[in-house]
Every structure is written in structure tokens, then in C-alpha cells.
Amino acid sequence: MVVSTKRALEGAHASAHAMRQINPDVVAAYPITPQTAIVQTYSQYVADGEVDTEFIAVESEHAAMSACIGAAAAGGRVMTATAANGLALMWEELYIAASMRMPIVMSCVNRALSAPLNIHCDHSDSMGARDAGWIHIFSETGQEAYDNTIQAVRIAEHPDLLLPVMVMQDGFITGHAVELVEVADDASVQRFIGSYSPAHSLLDIDHPTTFGAWDLYDYYFEHKRQQTDALSKAMKVILEVGQEFGREFGRPYGAFEPYAMDDAEIAVIVLSSTAGTCRTVIRELRQKGLKVGLLKLRVFRPFPAAELAEALKGVKAVAVLDRSISFGSMQGSGPVFLELCAALYAAGSKTKAINYIYGLGGRDVLPVDVERVIHELKQVADSGEVTSLVSYLGLRE
């Protein structure tokens, strides 16, 4: 029986609260705005004896992820949190964590990458790590950050996967904003995540194990094939865990969340907090008779390509809102757009797709911006012509 209470929490504190209930064996972290609120809150839990975690304030994010990998290899349940350049500094270790199949769970409070120096939200940090082999789950609200953090443990530790999971929330917009968050009782969270006992770990003296050793053209390729197979299996697990979470806690989760999609002729795809702005605008335009819908993408890695193509069947035109640029890509578009284009092409879809880059470095995206997107999208749907593949929202030009 789940006993839930509603609490006013910042998004970062919602993540820290989930971590407290998960009670991991090891947390190694380094402060970086806007993530700091997570680990400093967690360090207070540690100091107050509310958790059993070994917490270490290491000397860099590179050291943080390295220590997490070491602890996970030793068999521990391990968590950390970072943002922006902290994630970038973890770069080589992100690949090591995924390739060694370490089920680490990390909060990433999305923030723009330097240079120039900026501490506000965009998705260039985690998008830069999109090919590192991690599962990427995005959260619109503090509630989702809390729920996704708990689910991430189950997903990461699933025996078919053993993959690290990154749980995103928008820096400041979600991370520092106080919202009502429904938190479950500790026992229910513990019951949901269960205990973790790895099949292979270091310090198991009867079964000595080697991680990360020399692996050339004889077996490296096969190991990479196993890794990509594991990610292919991840969507099934993510969906199962999302449904089970729904049964236990009343909030089910899928790979994406459709809104007003049933008879939609045009649709918007977006990640994280901007989904709220889009939903509000779409609700108003629906009342005016415009057949527009929203697909809020939750899981970016593995990318739900076939599922999205299916959800967009019958939709004449789709606009993807990207909060980062894949520099040098097709017309400098964003990573979600590129993935969606590939998905539509592979499915033989005739849906027209356009891309909007928005919100870089924390630039506000307003309802009027979303209205512009939908207005232009309607023109694409009506004419069947794409006049501008990639546009920018709220930019001085």
C-alpha cells in the first residue's frame, strides 16, 4: 500500500528526495550549478544519518564518474549528479560506464555548455553525450524527475540491460522551481526498486573478474554488438517499468506522452519543461478548432523511432523543437529533429518535418513562440511545401 504525501519541492530536491529513498551504496559528486542542489541536499541526508550511503566530495566530475564506475564494478548501487561542463568532463568515463555495463544512475540538470560561459538551461550537455551508450530519460516537471529517478534504478539494473541511465530535468526552470510533488513512502520506493546483487563484481574473491581489459580486433567488435543489443532491449524494459510504476504509484510512463493526438493533422515534438508551454498553447488552439497535437518525448536513448513514426501516422506535418544544435549537421538542425527525420524515412512516412531551435543558454520560450510554430506548421500542412527546414525561436537576427 503506497502512502503518498504532497510536498512543495524544487526539481533538484525532488531528485535528492528520490535518491534518499533509493539509499544507494555510494555517491561521488562534484558541485556544479544548477545540479549542486541535488548533491548538497544529499550530503545533508548523509550527515544526518538518514541514509547508509558512502558520500565522497571528489575533486572533479572526471573523478566523480571514475569513482562511480569503481564502486559499481565492486558491486554497489551507485548514483551521482552533474550538469553542463561537469558532464563534458566526465566524457571518457561515460563511455567506460556504458561499455563496462555499469548500472549507474545519474541526474543531469540540463545546462548550456561553455563557451561563452552560461549557467542556464539548454540540452547541449546531455545531447553531446547521446552516443555514449547511456539511456537518456527527460523530465518535464519535478514530479517526473522524482518518478524517473526511481524508475531509472530498475531500468539500469535490469539483468538484460545493465546500462547506466541519465535522468534529465531543465536547469533552473525545473531544477530550481518549486512545484507540488507527490512523494511516496520510503518502504514503497524500496519495495519497487528491490535489492541489487550483481552477477559479476570485483572483490568477489571466489570469482575473480576482470573489467575493461585489452580487447582488440579479435573481440572488441562483438562486445560492441552486445552493447548495442542491450540498448535495443532497453525500450521494452523502460515501458514495462513505466507501466509497473503506474500500477504502484498511479502515474504510468511511456517512451513519450501524447496530448490531443487522436485526430491531429499537425503535431509538435518537444522535450522537458517546454512541453508545458506547448500543451497550454495547443489547448487554446484546439478550442479554436485547429487539429494540433503534442508528443512530449521522454526517452531519447534508446530513440523510440518506430513508435514515433506510428504515432505520427496521418499527421501531415510535424515540428520538432530542439534546445540544442548538432553543429554541422543538415542545415545545423537539432538532434531530436535528425533522429525523427531518420525514423520517418525508415518508416516510409510522408509526414513533413520542420525544426525549430529554441531556448539556447536559457532564452525564454513564450506561448507566442509556440503559436508561431503551429501557425507555420499549418502552412506546411496546407501547402505540402517546406520553405524553411530549420528556424529559430525568440532570436534577435
Added chain:
Amino acid sequence: MTGCQPKGPEQERGAGIERTGSTTAIRRYLRPRAIPTPFCAGCGHGILMGAILRAVDGLGLDFSQMLFVSGIGCAGWIPSPHFDTDTLHVTHGRPVAFATGAKLFNPALKVVVIGGDGDIASIGGNHLIHAARRNINLTVICANNQIYGMTGGQVTPTTPLGARTLTTPYGNAEPAFDLARLVVAAGASYVARYSVWHIRPLIRSIQKALQNPGFSFVEALSTCPTQYGRRNDNPSPLGMLQAFKESCITLERSRTMSQEELAGKTLIGEFVGG
């Protein structure tokens, strides 16, 4: 920096008595539009900023031939964007590495790194010891306030044993680096430590560092009443300065003191190259 409120470039340069190293004289090195600084009330970094500019003015250095490199953290803001010359504001921990590159390409530049203890000695500690080992001609000024100030007061590798921070609410369990001695051991040719209370020797040591033709390191103990002092029973700026006055012992005087007398004291002076 409340004494540095600009009245406009014309008045600024003409006003007051332009004695070398005076407050009036050092205004010429600042970008009027960048003032006031973002430092909290009572932050020692403004005193250090003044000390660095007084040292430059006293030596009569050509400011246009100087490059100031800084990383992320409160102290990174001392030169950037305030100094009216070339400044390179880089990633957390890396200013010494960036400065090494700039110095290699243009050895005629006087390259100065200004950063905090988190930037220089924690995340960037590896670069610090390797630059010192090479004895490359850089001046590194580390504003050591013993805390990550900008992110809200977390423990650093220079936080004293037992000190309270946001991430060590009941006291730090790890010992701190002695930065000056660390850099001496790594091979630097000029190393000094003073606090922002010891303003005259601090300015003199920065001048010596700027003149030393090898790797120079000045550890400037700085005050952070906002994040450090108020968590450690010393919330006032003046109280923190007085604590430096009382806890710092010159190397010379320390030689006459017993280990018991030196417990809890911080040694200041020139460790190498004085």
C-alpha cells in the same frame, strides 16, 4: 570595491592624487562599465584585486602586454571582465593549462592566472603541479577562501579539518592541502603565502612573482563571510580579517615556536625564492 565607483573615464583618470599604486592610479586598469564587481559584501577578492593592480602599477608594467587567465569560480571574476586588457575566461580547473598554451605561443606576454582554491587546487590541481614542475614562466595567484563560494559553500580540498560547509554540515573529515608547500614540492621557483589582511607583503610578493622568470605561485588567503564565515562562527568580514591576523604566523617567527604553539596556525611568508 565601493571605493572604485567610476565617474566616467575622463574624471576617473584626472581625479585624486595619482601616486603609484594608489586607488586612483589603479582605476585606469579597470573597465568602468564592468564595475561594481559581483563580489558579495565582505568578500576578500576585492582586496586581492586591488593588491594585484597595485603590484602591476608599482612595477610600471605595460598592462597591454599582460594576459590574465581565469577559470570558473568567484575568483575567476577578479580579472574577467573587470581588467581593461586581454582576459581569457575558461573552464573550471583549466586556466593554468590555457595559460601554458598562450605563454608558449607568445613568450613576451606576461601571463597571470587568477583563480580560487577550487579552480586551481581541486579540479585543476594536476595542471598546477605540472606547471610548477616545468617551472614555466607563469604567475598563478590563488585566492584561497577554503570553500566553493559560487556554488553555495561546499567542501573543497583546502577546507580545514573540522570546518563546517554545506556538504560537511557537522565538520570536514578530510585534511586540507597546504597549497604553498605542495607547489614548492612540485618545483616552483617562487612561492609565497599571505592573506588579504597582510596587504603590503601580499602586494610585494605579487610583484616578486611577476618578476620571477619561472613558475610563481602566490597563495592569497581570502575571506568568504557569506559561505565560509557564517557557517564557522565568524560571520563578519572584519572578524574574518582579524582571524587571519591572529592565526597567521610568519615563517621567520615560526622557527622560534614549538609544535604545540604552532598548532592551528597558518604559516605565511616566502617559501621559495624570497
